[in-house]
Amino acid sequence: MSTRLPTGGRFIDRSKPLNFKFNSRKLKGFEGDTVASALMANDQKVVGRSFKYHRPRGIVASGPEEPNALFTIGKDGEREPNQVGTITELAEGLEVKSQNHWPTLETDIGSMANLGSNLIPAGFYYKTFMAPRQAWKHLFEPAIRQSAGLGQPPTESDVDHYEHFYLHTDILVVGGGVAGLLATRLLAETGLRILLLEQSPNFGGRLVQDHAEFGEGASQDWVNSTLQELSSSKNVTMRLRTSVSGIYDHGFVIADERLPNTSGKSGYLKRRLWKIRTKRIVLATGAIERPLCFAGNDLPGVRLASGVRDYLINYGVSPGDRTAIITNNDDAYRTAIALAEVGLSVPLILDTRMEIRGTLPTRAKNLGLRIEPARGIGEVLGKKTVSGLEMCSQVGEGTSLEKIGCESIAVSGGWSPTVHLWSHCNGKLKWDETKVMFVPDWKHPPIDSHGKQNIFPIGSANGYLQLHEISSQVEQIVRQVAREFDKDLPEIQLPHTREITEDRCYGTWLIPYSMKPKKKMKAWVDYQNDVKVSDIDLAVLEGFESIEHSKRYTTLGMATDQGKTSNVNGIALVSHNLGIPMDKVGTTTFRPPYSPIPLGAIAGSAGKELFKPTRKTPIDAWHVSQNAHWEPVSDWRRPYCYLLEGESVENAVNRETLRVRTTVGMLDATTLGKILVKGKDAAKFLDLIYTNAISTLKPGRCRYGLMCDENGFLMDDGVVARLDETTFLCHTTTGGADHIHGWLEDWLQCEWWDWRVYTANITDQYVQIGVAGPEARNVLDKLGGMDLGEEELPFMSWKKGILGGHEVQVYRISFSGELSFEISVRASEGLELWEKIHEAGQEFSIEPYGTEALHVLRAEKGFIMIGDETDGTIIPQDLGLDWAISKKKDDFLGKRGQQRSYLIDPDRWKLVGLEVLDNDEPLPHGVYAQGETKNEFDHPRMEGRVTSTYYSPILKRPIAMGLVERGTERMGEVLKFNCGNKMVKAKIVSHIAYNTD
């Protein structure tokens, strides 16, 4: 039974009790507890069920390496699945739920998989894929879906907030343990900008619970005085609860900060994602303890020795009255000593090594603890939790020598430096046979943009586990880092400590060495993904010898903990099986994130209305007041139509379309791109940009122009107005403005850089109002100030003037076939002029029209729309726009591309009109015309498709345009369009449906 001790626990504040709920249990903890420490204090042994076999699992570790204690935290819109209990701080009223069990944590039907666990061997998923397709669909998939998986994703919208924070620094120190603190203190003297990030809520790492003294006195005093010193350094920034999740190219680092909910209310700032740019990184990420592989090592009550020590000293939690220790190194004796010192029983220390000589074992022996050398665990006893163990000879097959009763087993298989971040940007590792660990290979470090090493591991992350080695190691490396900034560290008194002789760890990968196959099926390597020793044996046996292959075949290290505790053991077992050395097996690739980051943190503030910028015109509020039904057009929002009281969208579009055809309508055309092109060479330049001639355009006149890319494909279209001899205003599509401006600049900057041309994207400077319909001129005449008569302002011309008291440019252009003017006015006056026109138009029943009416009007006249008739593979010739392609010009962008054989093929699909024969329904968008013959794949041959399709209220019938194979030569032919559930017949007609003159 694990319980809270009467005293102790340096992180908890016993004067501040907290209430929380685990499933239906109401429990109590203290401020400073993690969810895991509070659950242990309440004797919650089983905290979850395993991924595949639904085995009961308990807390194993005390840090982010924890594989089992994954919970769903919070409720409703705060709910987050798969939160790691060992790093989640307890808070008042917290709701914690266990995962992956049915119906309850205690009684899980899925654990029957346990009985037949040999039914889900390594490569199970791949093997089922090989089975008949029907078996997967009806047998395996439903079964796996029912049983596999972790927490359920929340369905509610997240009520909490997230943000990003960009920070530039000279040196980032990752990890606030003894090495990180010491490094920061040394570097602080240089005046360089230092950022120190610590993932837990406390600085000090393992220093205080593992070592009583450091430097002059108590280790806690050293931590406190160092922190005090650093907090007064202006150049040092320190953040707790901030986990570095990834290191990327050019010193870019992502760190995830968990913010405590100080208000206790929902809707608080939950996470801050730091986006850091740093010149150098000092990696003080420490090391992670490895478990050992013995039968029954996944039973709740089996924990890492360091974790047991942490719960005892940091949180005042007893792991159980009797704790047996199993180890292959000296460090685990610290746990034994700590337990004995608080008066708990340590019935047995099993040490797999033959000889035991270090200072710590001697101390344990002096405390009267029983130490058994060369012994291992044959099997753990107990059904749901540990009740004892069978001792065996380490070199044997596991025969029980003695049964020992205990509630808790503390395991230490040695330590692995936390090298993940070193490896993210290609830092290589090497196997250190003496230290029994993968350590950073300084000959192959990660490098910065100048090719220089930019990550410097120190302390145990660099393979130095002994405290007495740390000071000089850290100083030496940090001095090297400072020198790269031309800074010298001052000579200072380094804190030192008494040397403790720790004997070397011995690589013990199987306990016992000749473990029997049946036991191997109970010996876990990866707890979270349920990978056993037998699975790795099988993977190797089936030929998956590369570690990258056996990892994927067994799923070793692929869970949310990314194998923090299991990777090295897995590699060792592959090495053991193949009989090749560890460094020849190598490691799998470490990739970010080191610890999972919630999606909310990645999104930051870019959620809901800030997901994407919405560009709005100055008339936007007016549109809102007129009940606009919106359509997103690139980043803009534009009225699709305006709904009258109780009106359907369809009826609104028809009404607006007819309004333009019969009297007059007005359109907010502000979003159309407006690009100024000016200079001595502007005309020559535009002749190359547009397919038609622009240089022949006279000032005061407008011309419709096409732009193609170098493939010859139609990219954008619009009206060009010549303002004066050297100045042109090029209109683009709404979505094309930024792209076309960039396109023009690209050619000017990178190809014709000696030409005298300047461009400017002035789209937002003006509001552009389209007034179209037979009464358009009469409306504008009412405003007064300008003669807009046929002679003064003929079709395809423009002029400046004062209209209704506003300085305007009026363009006589039309996209509807009706009499039409586009009036351009400075944006700040746009709404006023819009309202004046609306007012003046009242006697002609003027109405605003939206983008859909605009589309119907242009389609009735057979005008093409970029993005409808074009899709990036269409040349103007396909659309019958040969008239807009100059035959005289030697060159324009796209001319060479259009000469290619495929594009001059007479069989290309050409733009035609399509008249539906059988019914009054418009053709669906994008449907294909199916020919009589089959293609080379024995599918019906397609001979055309619909590009634009609408109901025309003026013609009172559907209209459509489409691209049809040799379409223009096939007038009158009837095509069959495959509309899914039926074939619809349509006749090829002229693409101009309305007013064909």
Add this chain to the structure above:
Amino acid sequence: MAKSTVGSTPKLNLLDDIGMILFRGDLKSKTLQNAIVEATGVKVPVRGKISTEDKTSIAWMSPDELLLILPLERVGELIEDLNHKMGKEDTLIWDISDLRSVFEIEGNFIREVLAKNTPIDLNRDKMRKGTFRRTRFGQIAVAFWFESETKWFMICRRSEAEYAQQLFEVSSKPGEIPSVF
């Protein structure tokens, strides 16, 4: 140790009646430099800077582009003057007073609020007085400069002003702002 603040957050105000002139040309040309200084009383800024005299500022936008910021009522006359002074030299001078929105940011922790949305180095020795920095704010293009630690300016496209305001508001919510600059 980073301090936290509660409540004291900067405010964003949209400025009215700001005149702006787009000026593209060869910034190295003597004619141009003289024309600018004679017409505005402000020297052409060096790369990455903004120079200000009285109510007129000139910002360096690119190697061949300046942004003149001045009282709106002076724009028309100044454009005429500049065009005249530039004579036959190639330029593009245009009234773009309505193209962009100008915001004034006032209060404490402005660097921190901006740092939530822009990837630039906002450390005090990097983003200094006189610096005119074009970058992004969230997902839109902007430029920043400042008069004092508690008074900054930001410009963005007019159609994106609402997004800029909303993003600023979210980022400057009273609550924890880590004081790092």
Add this chain to the structure above:
Amino acid sequence: MLKLVCPYCGIEADETELVSGGEAHLKREGPDSTDDDFEGYLFLRENPKGVILERWRHAMGCGKWFHVARCTVTQEVFGTYPAQTFKPPPRIMEEIKSRRTGQENGLNSDKAEKFS
């Protein structure tokens, strides 16, 4: 996440302030070009394992295009330079040479010869 110095602004720009534009120093082939030359201009790109000369635009800044010499394997940057040139300036070529003495991850030999 790259960080490149815009040669026009003289500032380090974040990758998110930039837009990439593929291989640099392509020669435009116009209406009189052969099919092979045109294909090379339009479609054939080097995609080297090693040093590439490429185009970037300071889109969220001055709006100018510039060129970068970058190693596609290590992400080392050998320098940036304005786009108004037919070949990289000597300082860039020297920087590449000084850091790429062996064959591995260097500039393709045709290019090295052409631009030296």
